[in-house]
Amino acid sequence: MTAPPRLSWRDVRDRIHDQILTGQYGPGDRLPRDADIAEDLNCARSTVQRAMQDLSDSGLVERRRKGGTRVRPDPVTRATLDIPITRREVEQRGGRYGYHLIRRSEANAPRAVLSAFELDTPRPMVRVEALHLSDSRPYILEDRWICPRTSPEIRDLDFTEQSANEWLVHNKPYTRLDLRFYAISAGEEIAGLLETPVGAALMVIERTTWIDGAPITTVKAITRPGYQIQTGS
CATH class of the missing domain: 1.10.10.10 (Winged helix-like DNA-binding domain superfamily/Winged helix DNA-binding domain)
Known part of the structure; x- marks a missing residue:
């Protein structure tokens, strides 16, 4: 049978x-x-x-x-978005892409990162801070934490040429994605990096991904004034 x-x-x-x-x-x-x-x-x-x-x-x-x-007590309909590759996004909009690694470090993840990952105990993670450019002007400031337990290769990468964004999209599929949008006022450091006035309203795209319950990466992508999200179906 x-x-x-x-x-x-x-x-x-x-x-x-x-x-x-x-x-x-x-x-x-x-x-x-x-x-x-x-x-x-x-x-x-x-x-x-x-x-x-x-x-x-x-x-x-x-x-x-x-x-x-x-x-869910109040079921909602959520849009599903693929994680964009920033280089491709800039090029599709007709811009010339550029990239600058600000710093790469390794340290115990702070409380906010553990909370995003839904973790209870500290653990060492890789932090990558980088600036994406469009036509030599700031486009997106990226502050990212990556978990070496799910991405052990990360310790061998310096991200001076290829961005962590692009490497992760190509190499680390995920089974869960949390996505948040919110606004912040630009402080002095962020305003300087994005070449925008102090106090300017900036949109933040915060993404966190997991593979079978284990954290991969969480990132705050702080966008330049006037940034727009484009989606299609």
Whole structure:
């Protein structure tokens, strides 16, 4: 007898989606563990994880480290964005790309970085601060922390030529992405680097990625005044 084909992640996603829409799992309900769902549906745990990530990206569920997966109390629709390569972004807009490494260092991650990664204990990480340029003018100031446990190659890279942004996009796929947008007022150091007046309103794009629950990188990309995000579908 031929064994039935294993479910794809889309099949698993659709089943759980239907269970939420029909009320089997209501707002705030905790879903079974990924391993239990995989056993029940006779599929790989990675298949369930991929399905759950898609449901999380669509705003139906929320996943927390050590907290499991719950149906969101107020489901929302979220836009899904690919992480852009800044060099390509500048070139697609007709600019001449430039790059300047400000500094590269290694230290225990500060509390704000641990919080972004949802970690409880300090650990050494690589910090890369760099300036992306368009037509020789500041474009994006990048302050990035990278976890060597998930990216051990990072200790052998100096990022004087290629940006950490481009290397990570090409080499470190992720299973989870958190994205935030907010505004700050430019202090003296940032204003000097971006060649903008002190106190100018600047948009910050903060991204954090994980692979199967383990942190990869978190970055604050501080954009020049007038920066615009372009998306398409």
